[in-house]
């Protein structure tokens with residue numbers, strides 16, 4: 686068509702221009718106001734959650750990583766690009782903590798997930814080396830029951846050769862009744878899966894802005 690300029694539609698990855706810690710909370714009265722769209726990250730302690738969030742944000746230590754599992758007992762809120770939030774939920778399933786603490790962690794996570802109006806979806810992390818168990822199945826069922834959109838990620842994929850990675854990817858998916866295509870293999874070390882994960886998060890956080 687004459688006089689009309691054709692601009693190809695390029696699919697751009699989400700650009701992270703800023704990221705900052707906002708606050709920690711244990712209960713709803715401590716949460717930040719429900720204003721920005723929010724993405725929560727959940728997984729067993731030591732699964733690589735802090736490392737994954739830092740990798741997404743191109744930060745080395747915004748979220749503290751720990752060699753002592755089970756230390757993070759708070760819900761941590763981060764502001765990204767001044768337009769959405771990432772929420773680091775406390776890791777569950779650390780064997781050495783007392784039952785009462787396990788219970789309070791469970792309640793803390795469940796209260797957040799079931800009450801937060803600005804929650805757009807959850808990224809659920811599982812270690813690729815570990816077969817998903819009852820805790821994981823319960824969480825998946827719970828997300829389905831509450832109709833919470835979920836992205837599934839298999840962490841520490843660099844620990845395996847490609848062949849082994851493929852086998853474990855399929856085993857993990859099957860154990861949860863998912864197809865392998867629904868699970869992203871991720872590595873904080875090699876950054877495998879980073880762009881795909883950001884692409885999948887993007888529609889959750891960009892609907893109120895057209896910046897991305």
Ligand SMILES: Nc1nc2c(ncn2[C@@H]2O[C@H](COP(=O)(O)OP(=O)(O)O)[C@@H](O)[C@H]2O)c(=O)[nH]1
Nearest residue numbers: 730731732733734735736750751841872873874
């Ligand atoms: N090889 C490898 N190690 C990782 C990866 N992600 C995390 N780790 C290690 O796993 C341990 C726990 O990581 P962290 O991010 O603190 O896990 P969190 O407890 O789930 O927040 C640390 O020693 C990390 O260095 C990864 O992608 N590859």
Ligand SMILES: [Mg+2]
Nearest residue numbers: 734735749757
């Ligand atoms: Mg952590």
